[in-house]
Amino acid sequence: xxxxxxxxxxxxxxxxxxxxxxxxxxxxxxxxxxxxxxxxxxxxxxxxxxxxxxxxxxxxxxxxxxxxxxxxxxxxxxxxxxxxxxxxxxxxxxxxxxxxxxxxxxxxxxxxxxxxxxxxxxxxxxxxxxxxxxxxxxxxxxxxxxxxxxxxxxxxxxxxxxxxxxxxxxxxxxxxxxxxxxxxxxxxxxxxxxxxxxxxxxxxxxxxxxxxxxxxxxxxxxxxxxxxxxxxxxxxxxxxxxxxxxxx
Numbered sequence: 001x002x003x004x005x006x007x008x009x010x011x012x013x014x015x016x017x018x019x020x021x022x023x024x025x026x027x028x029x030x031x032x033x034x035x036x037x038x039x040x041x042x043x044x045x046x047x048x049x050x051x052x053x054x055x056x057x058x059x060x061x062x063x064x065x066x067x068x069x070x071x072x073x074x075x076x077x078x079x080x081x082x083x084x085x086x087x088x089x090x091x092x093x094x095x096x097x098x099x100x101x102x103x104x105x106x107x108x109x110x111x112x113x114x115x116x117x118x119x120x121x122x123x124x125x126x127x128x129x130x131x132x133x134x135x136x137x138x139x140x141x142x143x144x145x146x147x148x149x150x151x152x153x154x155x156x157x158x159x160x161x162x163x164x165x166x167x168x169x170x171x172x173x174x175x176x177x178x179x180x181x182x183x184x185x186x187x188x189x190x191x192x193x194x195x196x197x198x199x200x201x202x203x204x205x206x207x208x209x210x211x212x213x214x215x216x217x218x219x220x221x222x223x224x225x226x227x228x229x230x231x232x233x234x235x236x237x238x239x240x241x242x243x244x245x246x247x248x
Contacts, residue, residue, distance in 0.1 A: 002116070002128045003246060004147040008163025010041070010134045012153045013184040016217070016226065017239070018131040019047040021151075023225045024243040026077060026085035030126040033073075033119050035059065035090045037112070037143060038133040042092035046222050048076035050091060058093040062115055069115040070122055078228055088123050090115075109142045116146070127246070135163075136170060144171055149178045149246060151208070155185045156195055161202070168203050180208040180245060187213055208245050209238040 005018040015038070022032045036044045036059065045052070057072040069090065076089045120128055130143045144150055150171050154160040164181070171179055183199055186192060192210045200207050214235055217226055227236040 001126070001148045001246065002120075002130065002146055003149045003151060004130045004132055004140075004143045005151045005153065006132045006140065006144065006167060007134050007153045007160075008136075008167050009160055012134075012155055012160065013211070013217075014134070014153045015044040015047065015131050016222070017151065017153050017182055017184065017242075018129050019044055019225055020227045020236075020239050021243055021246070022087050022127075022129050023078065023081070023227055024240060025127055025246070026081045026087045027083075028243070028247070029083040029085045031084070031086050031088075031124055033088045033090070033123060033125045033128040034076075034131065035116070035119070035128065036092045036131050037139050038131055039092045039139075040133060043222070044131050045076075045089060045091035047225060048087070048089055049224065050074055050076055050089060052093075055091060055093070059090050059115075060093045062090075063111055069118050073119065073123070078225060080228060086123075088119070088125070090119065109139050112139055113142060113146060136166065141170070141174070144176060145174045147176055149180070150176045151180055151182055151242070152205075153182045153184055154199075156183060156187075156190065161199075164203065168205060180206050180242070182209050182211065182242060183207060184211045185213045186210055208242045211235050211238050 005014055007014040022034050025032045036042050057067040061067045062069045062072045072090050074089050077087045132140045132143050152167055154164045196207045196210050
């Protein structure tokens with residue numbers, strides 16, 4: 001199953017949602033691939049504790065023909081994962097020169113799709129999670145178009161609401177089979193059920209989870225996988241529901 005995790009704007013917690021969903025799937029014994037296609041502002045590797053100095057190759061190198069997709073793949077499975085579950089990460093480069101090259105020259109998005117298919121086959125993946133670039137560009141549209149499920153992450157914010165409308169409309173035009181919304185960083189004094197009802201009504205789409213703003217998440221500061229550090233937290237319990245929806 002190919003799952004794209006997307007947000008129209010940055011700062012929604014998209015990468016955290018991707019990483020934690022991958023971890024929960026792997027804890028359930030699934031083999032999971034994670035690709036950071038946010039090439040212009042990469043960072044999900046930090047959540048998995050992968051240091052840039054330990055990356056021989058990144059997604060950028062594959063896209064420019066410098067390596068095979070497997071050479072840019074790293075097993076980042078946390079020690080707590082047993083029962084055959086694994087997480088394989090394909091990070092994007094943090095090197096300023098390589099980011100600048102992407103912005104200047106671009107790349108053939110068809111090669112990206114070929115890499116996805118090779119990754120699934122070579123690693124016998126049950127799930128491929130694609131952490132997309134915010135907004136809508138060519139690689140994001142490709143990721144959405146080939147996905148079995150699209151998870152759209154948004155905050156209870158008027159700009160997020162407007163941008164999400166665009167994403168939802170595009171996804172429907174691309175005939176994405178399944179789509180779900182995750183509302184993140186909701187202030188504790190909001191009525192969560194009211195927020196859920198409002199969002200489901202304006203988009204005519206299921207809300208898989210409503211996640212509260214969390215001091216623990218802020219304190220963790222991307223230095224690990226939240227569901228591993230705080231398995232009993234309300235955020236972790238809600239993310240388990242997102243994962244359960246993918247298992248249906």
